[in-house]
Amino acid sequence: MRPLEDAQEFVLGSCPPKPPVEVARADASGLVLAAAVVSAEVVPPFDNTAVDGYAVRSVDVAEVPVELTVVGEIAAGAAPDRPVGPGETVRIMTGAPMPDGADAVVMVEDSEHLGTDADGNERVRLSASVSAGAAVRGAGDDVQVGDEIFSAGVVITPAVEAVLASVNAQTVSVHPRLKVAVLSTGDELIDDGSPLELGQIRESNKTMLAGMLAESGCDVVDLGVVRDDEAELERVLRSAALECDAIVSSGGVSMGDYDVVKAVLGEIADMTWMQMAIKPAKPFAFGTLTRDDGTRVPIFGLPGNPVSSLVSYELMARPALRRMMGHRRLTRTSLVAIADADFRRQPDGKVHFARVNGVFADDGRYHVVPVSAQGSHQLAATASADAMAVIPDGEGVERNGEVAVLMLRG
Numbered sequence: 214m215r216p217l218e219d220a221q222e223f224v225l226g227s228c229p230p231k232p233p234v235e236v237a238r239a240d241a242s243g244l245v246l247a248a249a250v251v252s253a254e255v256v257p258p259f260d261n262t263a264v265d266g267y268a269v270r271s272v273d274v275a276e277v278p279v280e281l282t283v284v285g286e287i288a289a290g291a292a293p294d295r296p297v298g299p300g301e302t303v304r305i306m307t308g309a310p311m312p313d314g315a316d317a318v319v320m321v322e323d324s325e326h327l328g329t330d331a332d333g334n335e336r337v338r339l340s341a342s343v344s345a346g347a348a349v350r351g352a353g354d355d356v357q358v359g360d361e362i363f364s365a366g367v368v369i370t371p372a373v374e375a376v377l378a379s380v381n382a383q384t385v386s387v388h389p390r391l392k393v394a395v396l397s398t399g400d401e402l403i404d405d406g407s408p409l410e411l412g413q414i415r416e417s418n419k420t421m422l423a424g425m426l427a428e429s430g431c432d433v434v435d436l437g438v439v440r441d442d443e444a445e446l447e448r449v450l451r452s453a454a455l456e457c458d459a460i461v462s463s464g465g466v467s468m469g470d471y472d473v474v475k476a477v478l479g480e481i482a483d484m485t486w487m488q489m490a491i492k493p494a495k496p497f498a499f500g501t502l503t504r505d506d507g508t509r510v511p512i513f514g515l516p517g518n519p520v521s522s523l524v525s526y527e528l529m530a531r532p533a534l535r536r537m538m539g540h541r542r543l544t545r546t547s548l549v550a551i552a553d554a555d556f557r558r559q560p561d562g563k564v565h566f567a568r569v570n571g572v573f574a575d576d577g578r579y580h581v582v583p584v585s586a587q588g589s590h591q592l593a594a595t596a597s598a599d600a601m602a603v604i605p606d607g608e609g610v611e612r613n614g615e616v617a618v619l620m621l622r623g
Contacts, residue, residue, distance in 0.1 A: 214490040217564060221529065223485070224499050225543070228511050228533040231458065233386045238377050241369045243430050244387040245539035250363045252380040255353035260311040263348045267302040267324055267337060268315035271345040280327065283335040287312065302337060311349060318348035356380060366541040388539025394453035394460045395422050396436035398446060398474050404438050417592065418463040418522050422515070425523075426461065429531055430538060446477045454502040454510040458537065461530055464517030466498040474514065482512055492563045493518065493589040494525035511537075519592040524566055524601070527621070546620040548600075550579040556602060556616065558609040568598035569618065581618060 233247030262268065273281060286304040287293055293312035297303055302319075303312050311318075323341035330336055356362055362376060369377070369387070377385065397419040403409060404416040416438055426433045434457055439446050453460050465472030466486065475498075478484050484500030498514030513530040515522045532543035550571060558565055569581040581602055586594035600618040602610075610616045 214488050214495070214562060217489055217491050217528065220487055220489050220497065220499075221532065224529055224533050225536055227499070227501065227509075228459075228537050230539045231388050231391070231537050233539075234389050235384050235386055236389075237384055238374060238382055241377075241385050241387050242371070242374055244369050244390060245541075246363055246365050246367045246369065246385060247388050247539060248365050248386040249361050250377065250380075250382055250385060252356045252358060252360045252362050252382075254356070254380045255358055256356035256379050257350055257352055257354060259352050261308055261350050262305050262311060262318045263307065263350050264318055264320050265307050266305060266318045266320040266322075266348065267339060268297060268305045268312055268318050269302045269339070269343070270297060270299065270315060271317040271343055271347070273300060273302075274317070274319060274339055274342050277342045278338050278340045280336055280338050283337050285312070302339070304337075316345040316349070317343045319343055320348065366539065368540070388537075391431045391458040391534055391538055392434060392456065393426050393431040393534065394434045394436050394457040395419055395426060396439055396449065396453075396460075396462050398439045398441065398462065398464060398472075400441045402438045418515075418517065418519055421519065421523065421592075422461055422463065422526060425526055425531070426534075429534055431459075431534060441473045443473050443477050446473050447481055450477065450481065450502065450512075454504055457510065459510060459534060460502070460512045461515065461526070462512070463515040463522045466514040466516055467496045478512065478514065484512070484514070486514075490563045491524075491528070492561070492565045493521040494528065494566075495521075495563070497525055497529055499529070516589075518589040520568070520589045520595045523592070523595060527601070527619070528566075544619070548579050548618050548620065549615050550581045550600070550602070550618045552582075552602070552610050552612055552614050552616045553580045554582045555612050556583065556604050556610040558604055558607070560606055560608070562606055564606060565604040566619075567602040567604055568595045569600050569602045570597065571599045571618065579618065581616065 281302040284301045287309040288306045289308035297312050297314035319339045319341050325338040327336040327338055397416050401413050402416040403413050423433045423435055436449055439449050465474035482500045482502040484498055487497045488495055489497055496516045500512050501509035503509050515525040535543050568584045571579050571581040574580045584594040584598050599622050600620045603617040
């Protein structure tokens with residue numbers, strides 16, 4: 214059996230990041246930056262107020278209360294039309310540019326409107342003393358020209374996209390999203406909702422894997438169910454390799470299998486058939502199908518048992534696909550959890566991945582218990598799992614002991 218780490222290293226080494234492309238910012242959500250972004254603008258672009266209130270000279274409010282003459286008003290989006298002089302103030306709204314002469318803002322809550330005096334001047338009483346810079350957001354407080362605002366490897370989240378918009382980054386260099394084909398094979402698979410006959414089963418792995426691929430950020434090409442016909446399977450796989458960046462299939466990878474998938478891939482692709490030292494998901498196949506232009510398209514052959522297929526995708530296919538899309542963090546979040554039940558096992562030379570439900574308890578620790586059924590065919594129980602507990606070879610983990618987990622949610 215092949216150690217999991219060796220298998221992962223082999224697969225990741227065969228799945229380098231895709232070459233960068235330049236895309237419009239609006240099309241880059243969820244992608245990974247392939248180059249640093251350096252700002253050509255300042256943010257904010259001008260001094261502006263952080264609150265609604267009155268723009269003042271701080272020396273005029275050193276002693277309060279004080280009455281000042283209101284000489285104007287500035288709304289957000291408007292420009293000041295005159296400076297603020299001694300004994301004067303301007304009513305100002307959040308985000309509006311500061312007028313010349315003013316160096317602070319008194320909040321509207323600390324003001325009392327007095328109406329107009331005998332000369333027709335609007336007056337206001339201010340009851341708060343503020344220092345220079347109070348409630349003022351200075352030009353370039355957030356970003357300066359020449360700042361590296363994001364480095365290569367950063368994922369473009371909505372907040373990152375907002376920052377890019379704020380500095381007028383219209384395009385960015387990113388690793389492209391993968392287009393990944395997914396298929397199931399077998400005459401026994403039924404996906405049209407018709408009644409089952411003896412020996413038939415309903416297709417489910419492809420459905421699951423398509424969703425997991427989409428969740429991983431891939432564009433999914435669903436090739437459907439391909440019947441046990443070697444010529445048809447070869448046609449589908451070659452066509453997928455021309456259109457897609459990677460191919461994911463399930464079933465037909467066990468050592469004893471003689472399956473059309475194994476027969477066809479053995480002929481048209483450079484495949485490695487593995488028995489990994491893990492449970493579930495011991496059988497796994499990986500290889501590449503080469504296009505006429507020399508491009509090597511990775512193929513992930515996952516085991517047919519649904520839980521094994523899920524675990525194999527999480528441990529092998531997902532990290533490799535993420536690497537191809539430029540991600541630096543390839544694996545799921547790992548925690549050290551507390552076992553709220555015994556995780557007993559026998560030594561067998563394998564690392565076991567027990568599916569668990571978990572919760573953060575009042576002690577601040579993540580506590581886990583196994584899901585109700587752990588068979589590699591029992592997807593219904595695994596579907597509700599929050600994480601996978603990593604149980605090393607040996608006797609297992611006792612209740613209240615610490616156990617490493619890989620999060621499946623969040």
